[in-house]
Amino acid sequence: xxxxxxxxxxxxxxxxxxxxxxxxxxxxxxxxxxxxxxxxxxxxxxxxxxxxxxxxxxxxxxxxxxxxxxxxxxxxxxxxxxxxxxxxxxxxxxxxxxxxxxxxxxxxxxxxxxxx
Numbered sequence: 001x002x003x004x005x006x007x008x009x010x011x012x013x014x015x016x017x018x019x020x021x022x023x024x025x026x027x028x029x030x031x032x033x034x035x036x037x038x039x040x041x042x043x044x045x046x047x048x049x050x051x052x053x054x055x056x057x058x059x060x061x062x063x064x065x066x067x068x069x070x071x072x073x074x075x076x077x078x079x080x081x082x083x084x085x086x087x088x089x090x091x092x093x094x095x096x097x098x099x100x101x102x103x104x105x106x107x108x109x110x111x112x113x114x115x116x
Contacts, residue, residue, distance in 0.1 A: 003102045009063040010091055012056040013080070017087035019049040024084045056081050067098055 023045045030038035057078055064074040080090035 005059075005063050005066055006095065006098055006102055008059045010095060012052070012059045013087045013091035016049065016053055016056040016081040017085065017091075019045060019052060020081065020084050020087070023049050053081050063094075063098075067101070 023042065026038055026042040026045050029035040030042050060077050060081075061074070064077055069077075077090055077094060080086045
């Protein structure tokens with residue numbers, strides 16, 4: 001698998017995760033705290049999260065299919081964008097697992113694993 005596949009997934013996982021946290025906070029501000037103007041923020045952030053979640057799904061599906069993961073693991077990755085903060089934990093685990101399998105763009109050989 002090329003490194004660009006994993007990079008696209010990682011970027012969208014972070015974007016989706018941040019927007020979902022912002023959406024959760026704006027919904028709390030709107031319905032629990034009854035803050036004026038929170039409904040506008042909720043609408044904007046909700047719209048952005050909805051469309052970018054679709055992009056996340058495409059990139060995550062592409063990555064999972066290239067990694068040849070079973071449907072159960074793929075569903076786990078795809079649903080991570082619907083639970084606040086889950087995308088961050090799933091992204092870290094996916095990167096740790098697929099990082100050594102990424103093919104270097106210059107040599108077409110698996111990249112050396114990062115040693116901590």
